[in-house]
Amino acid sequence: MAMRSMLTSSGIMDNEADPSYFPFNDLTLMGSTGGLSPYSGSQGNMSITSPMSTSSSPMHITDNYINLTNASVQVLGEPYINILVHPMDKFRFRYKSEMVGTHGSLLGASNGRRRNKNNVPTVQLHNFLDKAIIRCTLVTTDDEHTPHAHRLVKRMGTTDIDDPHDIEVSSANDFTAEFHSMGIIHTARKNIKDEIVRKLRAEVLEERKRSNFNATLSLRDDAQIKADAERYQKIINLNTVTLCFQAFIKDQHNVMRSITTPVYSNPINNLKSALTGELKICRIDKYTSSCEGGEEVFILVEKVSKKNIKIKFFELNDDDIEVWTDYGRFSELDVHHQYAMVFRTPPYKDLYITSPREVFIQLERPSDSDCSEPIKFTYKPSDRMIGRKRTRVSHSNSEELAQMAFNLDTPLMNTPLMNVPSNNDSTEISKEIKKMLEDKCSSSEFKEFVDHINLDLYENLLAQSEENKLTYDGAPSKKDNEMFAKNVIIDTIKRIKANPDKSKDIIVNMLKDRTTYGDSPLHYALRYGQKDVIKRILMLMSFVRTKSEELVNIQNSSGKTPLHYAVSQEHAEITNALLILGADPNISDHYGQMPLHRAVKFPEAKASIDVLLAEEKINIETNTDLGWTPLQLAAEAGSYYAVCSLIKAGADVNNTDMSYGRTALHIAVEGGHKDIVELLLKNTKIDVNKRNFSGNTALHTAVVTPGMKAKEICALLLKYGADPYIRNFNREPSNIEGDQVQNIKTEIHSDDENMKESIGQSSFDLASNKPDILQLVSNQNDTSLGAIKCKEENIDDTQKVWMDAVQEKQLADILDETKGWKKLARHLNFENLFNNFEESSSSSTLLLLNYIAIQTNISLSDLQNILQSIGEESAAVYIGQILSVLS
DNA sequence: CACCTTTTCCC
């Protein structure tokens, strides 16, 4: 729309007070139809060549002003009109039947600075001294600016007066015309032609009167008008109009003569239409996401067009300046019937945030860059990031000293735990834990551990760490600071020392302590990656083996057990230890996530996954509350290793997610995880053509997935038998182009042969605007079995461009000679059908070609490509010739 | 008949 207004003279004149500017050069380029000449060359080309369009041609106007305002022009220059206030860009067009009572009138655009009470479309005439008339009419928004079929009416008392609306200007009103209380009447479709005829008649009559004030319309004029009206009604866009302003003076016969070129307002769009209507997010199923993004969000929206809509995420700083922008991830298949969409959140710019960040989401329509009102959205710190961030920040002296404090005691505990663990280190830990658990923590060892811990040094550190204490989610409390778990251990040991007889009770009670988020000490140590503390807790637990099961399965306030946190970290031995202590791998958190669901998302959790999967009782097909199995989540996260492990463990690859019926294959395709796609196709019995709830196969998804890998993934799918002819359940006419002046009614696209006869979109349809993928889909398919079975539905499609008999014969000769027809048959998997052709009469190729022509969807260029690929050079060249003749 | 769009109606 922006571009459009640049093209009109009004766009240029707007707010320009430069009187030396004359739009005449533009006018010559733009054609002279303006709002006034109905005849604009029957081809719809530049109308200056039309003999009939003279009313506002540059020549004509020049004549006018020389005759009429000669003197003043010498001094002032050409008269011109300048738009002071444009009309509002959105307005409800009302049907005639709705025009009872009063409805809002067309106001001026809410111009930033001038906040006028009576803000209405306003224009001013310049370089003219006498009184004149400024006329306002309704015209189309396209370059021709022909009279619009809708009516621009002005309410006078109880009656509506049609355009043109004339306002007299003079020095008395500063040559300014304000157009008040106008409305736009939406002409019913059946009346459109009549309305256009009526307007054209009035115009042409006026035009005729300029040369002869007694003139009437000739038969020829009438015929021409009817023809034009016929043409206009086909291309008219009923949802956008433009105001046309032009200045006139009346001659001695009361005939209007123009003194300026017409100028055009910005377009006015119908507020009730889908194409130009208001963008709005009506409802959203959740307004938060982890800062990592990738979370599915459902929104209900006012009518959108799936090919012309984006979901923008942005953040403003304190000065309302946009500091971050990204877009929701979705394909056109995720837009449901123009009223709802499902997308994935983009990752936030900072994955290490420790407090929530407020951002905004809004709908954005690329065609006119219009946007909905933004709504708030919150990015939350990532669960998995907590530990890391902490670890990094807390690499302070006190941390290391704290380590030493612990390291002074038993020889078992002397590894530098907070360092990045080397292999040695981790086997060391593993051994320790194993030993610890196997020995069931012999009481002597336990006693030694309790006796030798260096509490004094540790307590000093406590005070010290107060200063650089880290806050968690902005709400530090005694139980929520980083020392929580350590404090519990210290307290426990102190109490045991004081009361050795009750050590088991003390341990059980102390390890049940919780933070305000419901974390037990073990949760806490795990979440903060305090490995040394973890070990100590495990040790304490192993000492109370009978109660350990209860302790190790404590759920925090989001329902997570320590195992949930253990599995996302790389120390599988901790996971193992928890399981030995009786952790139940099947406990779900409040989102229905079991530890396995969580683990599959973390690249560093590979070993833990295998440990989990080794558990006999683990259930690997459980759905989360969102209806996803671990395998599907792994596919979503792109965790190749996890997918592998799950498949080995017997996960059902054809299981589908409950919310959309996707298999892991759909999901991997959606995420662009080519490695996983290949793994699934190659090594499992996954159904490549399984359809989700919308009827989409993985190939449908692949075709509409943005990004470089999409093509390769399509190729893979096709290679493994994906059928591009399968249609989804989409029933919409998918041809609403995002382009500005498109009117649905005028769409007579017939280049989409597949489209018309049956319902739903095939992968071809979806690929129609992606040439490379389309080609891939077409070529590949013809080589696959899929090609045969789909033919039935296309048999009635006889429009197929094919060779004529002579050409067919020639091609057959070529292929008969080289025996290339055999290769072709084999390539198309038609071998069985043609096995005994050789014996049969005439040309085998001819039969084959006939079969291809009638029974398949293979086009000439497809055939050319196939021949090329099987090395039938000369045959391919021959088809190339046919094709070039055809085009 | 099912499903859209357009037009009319109503609060």
Add this chain to the structure above:
DNA sequence: CGGGAAAAGGT
């Protein structure tokens, strides 16, 4: 008024 929705029309 602005918004919603039923009725009428079209495929």
